[in-house]
Amino acid sequence: MENVKKLRKNVIICEIIVYLRKFINIITLYFIYYIKQKVTNMNIDTIGYNAGLVWNALNEAEAMGLKQIKKATKLKDKELYAAIGWLAREGKLLIAENEDEKDLILSLAQ
Numbered sequence: 370m371e372n373v374k375k376l377r378k379n380v381i382i383c384e385i386i387v388y389l390r391k392f393i394n395i396i397t398l399y400f401i402y403y404i405k406q407k408v409t410n411m412n413i414d415t416i417g418y419n420a421g422l423v424w425n426a427l428n429e430a431e432a433m434g435l436k437q438i439k440k441a442t443k444l445k446d447k448e449l450y451a452a453i454g455w456l457a458r459e460g461k462l463l464i465a466e467n468e469d470e471k472d473l474i475l476s477l478a479q
Contacts, residue, residue: 420455432475
């Protein structure tokens with residue numbers, strides 16, 4: 370009889386653990402979804418803002434290389450390339466290679 374009580378108790382504990390794991394998994398999935406939504410929305414705004422920084426830097430100079438733009442805007446590589454992609458997609462950039470083909474020269478399209 371005592372063994373049956375211990376067995377029932379162990380079964381109940383195992384069921385509680387299973388339900389807790391399911392609950393934790395649901396909470397984890399919700400958290401991941403929430404974070405992805407926040408990051409995606411923030412990135413779109415950030416890319417647009419960074420595109421404005423690049424546009425302003427190019428507006429002050431006739432043409433600039435990637436290193437010059439990066440230095441002027443203080444953007445990281447990924448941020449810079451996303452901003453350039455944004456401006457290129459809008460047709461606001463002219464892109465050329467310099468003579469040694471090691472850098473791109475960017476200027477604003479007229």
